Amino acid sequence: MADIYHALSAEARRLILDELLERNGQSLYEICNRLIMKHGMDLSRQAISQHLEVLEEAGLISTERDGRYKFHYINTAPLQEIAERWPLKGQGDPHDDLD
Amino acid sequence: MADIYHALSAEARRLILDELLERNGQSLYEICNRLIMKHGMDLSRQAISQHLEVLEEAGLISTERDGRYKFHYINTAPLQEIAERWPLKGQGDPHDDLD
DNA sequence: TTGACAGGCAAGTGAATACTTGCATATAAT
DNA sequence: ATTATATGCAAGTATTCACTTGCCTGTCAA
Numbered sequence: 642m643a644d645i646y647h648a649l650s651a652e653a654r655r656l657i658l659d660e661l662l663e664r665n666g667q668s669l670y671e672i673c674n675r676l677i678m679k680h681g682m683d684l685s686r687q688a689i690s691q692h693l694e695v696l697e698e699a700g701l702i703s704t705e706r707d708g709r710y711k712f713h714y715i716n717t718a719p720l721q722e723i724a725e726r727w728p729l730k731g732q733g734d735p736h737d738d739l740d
Numbered sequence: 741m742a743d744i745y746h747a748l749s750a751e752a753r754r755l756i757l758d759e760l761l762e763r764n765g766q767s768l769y770e771i772c773n774r775l776i777m778k779h780g781m782d783l784s785r786q787a788i789s790q791h792l793e794v795l796e797e798a799g800l801i802s803t804e805r806d807g808r809y810k811f812h813y814i815n816t817a818p819l820q821e822i823a824e825r826w827p828l829k830g831q832g833d834p835h836d837d838l839d
Numbered sequence: 840t841t842g843a844c845a846g847g848c849a850a851g852t853g854a855a856t857a858c859t860t861g862c863a864t865a866t867a868a869t
Numbered sequence: 870a871t872t873a874t875a876t877g878c879a880a881g882t883a884t885t886c887a888c889t890t891g892c893c894t895g896t897c898a899a
Contacts, residue, residue, distance in 0.1 A: 650749035709866040808896040
């Protein structure tokens with residue numbers, strides 16, 4: 642499983658995650674249209690397809706094929722690693738060590 | 741303020757954050773030594789200095805000059821944006837919408 | 840004040856990667 | 870069957886970015 646940090650490093654990929662959070666299970670074409678319409682992204686279909694590959698390798702989305710469509714589902718679970726690795730100090734979690 | 745996602749995209753920068761979490765307020769030289777000793781990183785002082793710049797621009801570390809030393813302090817607060825932007829579903833927060 | 844130590848600046852190099860272009864495959868509709 | 874739709878593959882380009890090298894500035898100690 643590739644690294645989630647690299648996956649998050651491109652704005653296009655972050656916007657894709659945003660879109661899937663707003664409406665889960667979109668196809669490649671739907672995602673393309675929404676990115677272009679809502680954010681004025683001037684990206685080819687292939688570019689977005691490659692971004693989806695990166696996100697899938699990082700475990701941040703899963704896919705499901707149905708005929709000629711391929712649907713994409715967000716999975717935020719891998720992001721938990723970030724919060725665990727560098728915990729937010731003194732912000733509500735009583736288990737945190739306060740300096 | 742530059743973006744935290746780019747800041748996290750390099751393993752060296754993530755290791756620096758780990759080191760500061762273990763021992764806060766280190767100087768550039770201390771960080772260099774610990775990265776080389778503990779992780780076998782073969783990086784020049786300048787390379788690490790540039791990583792520290794990126795982390796500072798992202799607000800993930802702050803610095804304090806004292807004479808010829810410059811001390812580095814971790815600040816995990818900006819990471820909260822990640823958890824808020826793509827919340828973990830169905831994992832303890834009762835406000836989450838469950839599909 | 841001389842030398843060692845801690846750090847900064849800036850230009851250059853090489854590798855990673857985002858994006859494109861062109862063609863191919865598979866499914867669905869007419 | 871033919872055509873349109875939805876996606877996949879692969880090679881090429883161009884830009885970003887990590888890292889190095891060489892030199893410079895500032896601080897402290899002898």
